[in-house]
Amino acid sequence: MNKIRKKRLVSVLALLSTSFLGVFLILSALNSNLDYFYTPSELIDIEIPQNKRVKLGGMVEKNSVVRDGTNITFNITDYQETISVSYDGVVPDLFKEGSGIVAYGKIIGNKLVAENIFAKHDENYMPPNIEISS
């Protein structure tokens, strides 16, 4: 093997191994940062490890909103099951009883302690899966 070929081989091998390493690192970062999306009926059926963040989507149940200082609790429903959510902060403008929202946070006890509440910027928004199940 001549010198140039050897050099080329080394650089190709180096490139390949670094790209494998890179892809491996990216995939592992991806795997540890996935947020699973559930509806209340799905969430009730499965065991969620404590401290694992999830997204819970559904409608805000009528007459379930209770405010206490900066804290707000309400139920998210898919018209079959409901799950109670508590959140400390300002809810989005489109948040109201009966509107579709997604709450992001940890399950503690049988309650979702939300870190973020999302409402879609569209008044006709339905969280995914609800149209099918309602």
Next chain:
Amino acid sequence: MIGEVSHFFSILASGLFFLSFVFSTRTYNGNHNLELLVSRVFSYGFSFILISFLLYVWLAIQSDFSIRYIAEHSNKDLPIFYKISSIWSAHEGSMFLWILFLAGWSQLFNYSLSKNDLLKAPAIGVLAFIIFGFLIFLLFTSNPFETILPIAPINGADINPVLQDPALVIHPPFLYLGYVGFVIAFAYNTAFLIKGDMQINWESVIRPWSLAAWILLTIGISLGSWWAYYELGWGGYWFWDPVENVALMPWLAGTALIHSLYVSSRSKVLRGWTILLSISVFSLSLFGAFIVRSGIIDSVHAFANDPQRGLYLLAFSAVLITSSLTFYVYRLPQLISKNLVVAKSKESFLTINNILFAAAIFAVMLGVLYPLIFDYLYDERISVGPPYYNTIFAPLTFLASAFLVFSVGSLWQRSSKLFYLNSFLSMSILSAFLITMASVYFYQEYQWWFIGGIFSGFLILIRYFFLIADSFMKKNYFNKSSATAHIGLGILILATSLNAALSYEKIINIKPGETYKGDAYEFYLIDFDLINEPNYDSVQAKFSVKDINSPNEIFFMFPEKRKYFIRGQITSESAIKITPLKDIYMTLGDQLDNGYWVVNIQYNFLIRWIWIAAAIMCLGGFAALMERLRKS
């Protein structure tokens, strides 16, 4: 009536673009008259689409609600510039604008390229084919000219209030101009691959076009980020939303392209890679259009869901990309340089950064597509959150900054000695290290991304400071546009790192007459005003805010909540107090039964500097563009 005329001109334009494309396929044997015809027919096509669009703007200004699209997205009571911007507030009209820009760039290119350019006819042919394909898409799947007959509604349905904003009037046009601007590089390089004449110096032709597109895309993305910050009430500048990500990918690829073009115009080593990049940038723009317009991914910005549109876009993009890639693979053996990249030369560092950019694009692409793959494989819904992107982007940015700094003092095609004791590089590393130590100690912040961010940011700034100081002393030449853009990058890295480390928020309960005492400010809620505007009612809080450290300084803040009449939509208008180092950002929440209000107060550090940094980067790009244009 004018609606039909406008529609008719669009149809005629699509015919002309098709004709131009057909003629271009017959120009192989160098028929000069036919080549002129390709260009001429193309110009007519552009004039027709321009006329069609201007008529459409006229219809929007006149509030002609017999046009369904205008009736659904505009309103009689809107000020005139929102009537115009309502055209690009939803899918059909924004697609129309997209195509107009596509044709506009192409016509500018057609006009400015010498008629003796060997690649002119095939390049115009490729452009004509692309425009034709998108016009067909517009006319058959997303027709903005569709009418409501026989009776037009009295008034329109209005545009979404959060879109009634000056920044949003200009954000989409800039973004689209940037997206589609890369079509020139795509078309010219595809023409180059078709012809296969390796002597043609395409680098110098497409460099100014790619630079211009990059500047506009940077402006477009920054405007979007700025708008989201003050309008959505979340107080952030970037959310890693799928639609932001699909704009970021062409930007990353475009950034890699303008650097790679710089290398391959100097030495031909990266030619093959540069062509691949030029194909990728436009392909990623098409991918973005597909993601946003097919509704396949759930996002704040996504347009209404329509599988038929998605399918067409996917098929058309696939045709464009695969045919271009086929020519690429066919010509690849001729493109690969016989020379290896010399280790520790300027081009070697640029090559490494090209790879890092490719890794970043791959990571974003994976993050965008993974929820789809996961749904398909496991039938479970997931989303990929900001932590993923932060974990990937922070180290990639630090590495890329390091290689950028290495490349500053290095030489073309020669191995450079960088690490001797009193080199500028060593001095920069040492100073950046000391500043980082001091910052970590001062802020008591030990996160790896903070340390890395401060170090990289200062490393870049100090290295360029040395470069500029040295050049002034010795009266040497230095690349001013590159220095400007990279100083912008250094500021951007510092601003984002400090913003992430220092920003915080407080959620409070307060009622009129009460004072909330924060760490550095006292907030006194005076009272509420009810404001009646023609298209909304608003509740506005009046706060007087006192700086605890300098009690004479009092300012007022007015966060409000609006209710728009036509859609009944409620929006929050944040109050922002801008100071040099931070923003105080106040959002009004809900009123409680006992008369108290929920108020969110955020302290966003250095957030202005993020957009200032983007502006400096654009300025650098603009200087480079001017330099290119002067030379040619």
